[in-house]
Amino acid sequence: MAFSEFRPLDEKVLIEYIKATPSLASKLGNKFDNLTIKEVGDGNLNFVFIVVGSSGSFVIKQALPYIRLIGESWPMTKERAYFEALALKEHGSLSPDHVPEVYHFDRTMSLIGMHYLEPPHIILRKGLIAGVEYPLLADHMSDYIAKTLFFTSLLYHNTTDHKKAVAEFCGNVELCRLTEQVVFSDPYKVSQYNRWTSPYLDSDAEAVRGDNALKLEVAELKSLFCERAQALVHGDLHTSSVMVTHDSTQVIDPEFAFYGPMGFDIGAFLGNLILAFYAQDGHANDQNDRKAYKAWILRTIENTWNLFDRKFLALWDANKDSGDAYLPAIYNNPELVQLVQKKFIKDLLHDSLGFGAAKMIRRIVGVAHVEDFESIADASKRAGCERRALELAKLLLKERKKFQDINEVISAILQHQ
């Protein structure tokens, strides 16, 4: 450990730290003469430094003991860096092609040193706003999701290992509590942090707060989120937690990781793709009506789910002797195996739709909005896009258990344009 107590990084401190840390210094070939250091964090949660030398590079991420939201500072444990590093390592070992490698972790400094995702990697959300198609996105994300969820669930774990891991990640409760507040609570009540495109959506936000049927279903989802330790989920898998190029898909920032319901990750990703879909009309112009791009987003939603379904079940079939959930001596005939798998996948679709919808709603009437909509300058046009997304989300959340497959979800999206 380079320092004996926590110090917020600046460029000078960082260089001193790197020189004193062999696992980082060696990545630069122990040459420190021509280092380029750039701080690229948004300053809301973490410092993020890109360090590039003549013989190598890495990223340094340091958690700060607060987060900033709309100008206000909330205290937030920097121990989240510990859980982020744990999750990066665990998910990285399961899906190495889609998770940046961790070179170094320092709990005292809340500091992670990891692989630098070089240009042209950009945040997926920015690509979606720009209208860029990523032909491998569904394949890559379904791969990441299937592997990280399958191998950290009781389909692969025995219950001894599972409970041990669950207990460890119970320590990340502060981050879970933030999710509970901003996803499952604030949008459904009057909160100083809520905002929306006013005055256009004033009555829509009020309708959310007054929708008993919606709140009844949100309670069930919150209970799943708080109580069901199904798998090690990323916990914040929206489209700004994914960096992409044409060929590469990398999942970053799992500081919200914990043992929770699988549908929370799937829903976060699909829900944010649906938000991207509804934002396209706001980005359309005379040069590009975005119709083809909207169709690509829908195909990506459909493919992500269907590929996930196929890959997840393939992992299940290939590992049917592992895990304590479905013992082969009990689930011992093809008809029964098909029954349990079909039920598992359908339940998971319903959970995913519920969580995805909750994530959509909170991005429209809650504290943290998405650039997909925020970048639509015309407030009236933006509100129109948001309202259509909100209506679809309310439908998905309330009626999620009626959907039989992803095609029915796509149809519902098309009907709510």
Next chain:
Amino acid sequence: MAFSEFRPLDEKVLIEYIKATPSLASKLGNKFDNLTIKEVGDGNLNFVFIVVGSSGSFVIKQALPYIRLIGESWPMTKERAYFEALALKEHGSLSPDHVPEVYHFDRTMSLIGMHYLEPPHIILRKGLIAGVEYPLLADHMSDYIAKTLFFTSLLYHNTTDHKKAVAEFCGNVELCRLTEQVVFSDPYKVSQYNRWTSPYLDSDAEAVRGDNALKLEVAELKSLFCERAQALVHGDLHTSSVMVTHDSTQVIDPEFAFYGPMGFDIGAFLGNLILAFYAQDGHANDQNDRKAYKAWILRTIENTWNLFDRKFLALWDANKDSGDAYLPAIYNNPELVQLVQKKFIKDLLHDSLGFGAAKMIRRIVGVAHVEDFESIADASKRAGCERRALELAKLLLKERKKFQDINEVISAILQHQ
């Protein structure tokens, strides 16, 4: 701590231990001359010594590092005594009238010193076999269940306290694994430990192992058991974990305690009452046809559930500002509160019926049987009672989500006599 390492107790060691332990010695008024010491454990899991002196008494329970089942010894952590003591203290603070007081706990010795439940306290199961009515049983058990489950759930806990407690009880995984095996696995596959009243129930046991619809539902219950940390459950709340007199009801032996689904406790108790009901025909004779007693058992089942329902909701109403599950700012109108409470109770009924049925099935075709049936000497008559119980259990397990209230359950029992 009296001893620096674990020693199995015998009478001589015990006296030495008591003298060296002020919290125990003082209970006897520090007088050790005329002690009566009686070992009453069945030797399968624990030593249980009743210690009575001229000025006081207590029970000493020591966990042994194994359990015995049908002659075979399974290693089993004696750390379970730690979780038993934790649960006794937690549940005892919530329902002091129905949980024996803990005077002393020694983790090294896996030893609990607690209140001695004097005669005429007997094990409830023995009273049910003898045909004794306990007029306060439903009232007392509903009180215990409502309080212990409500106050250890997110209806009362905030998520910080909840996750901390969940993490602690993850340590009791070995006992959970025993339940997983004997309740959710063994009865549904060929296992050397399974037994049943053969040859009468041979085809019934085979039918359980070949029932795809049943196994599909058992998987859902096992997943709830392993993954859903809803409340601190007793974990083994059958009718031999309850001691009774006409006026007193005491819940003992929570060594299987962990954060799990509430329905697991409710189901265990109700399921064992249903077993007691089906055993009555085997205990009937010319002097007593047991018809009135069967009616009393059904009333007790009905009253236990309905009183639980009423008391649990009363606790909810009285503590609606506590707990992170249903914030009053969101659940802010009487209609909505009624909606969420009704849904909560109905879901809990369905869970309870599922777990209760699983507990019934395992007592008929699994390793550990119940004295209710075992005490019926005529094997053919016993098998008849067991078969009717098994058929009802299979129905409850598969169709549990169709039951609207406890009266429909009572009707189903009456139809399957």
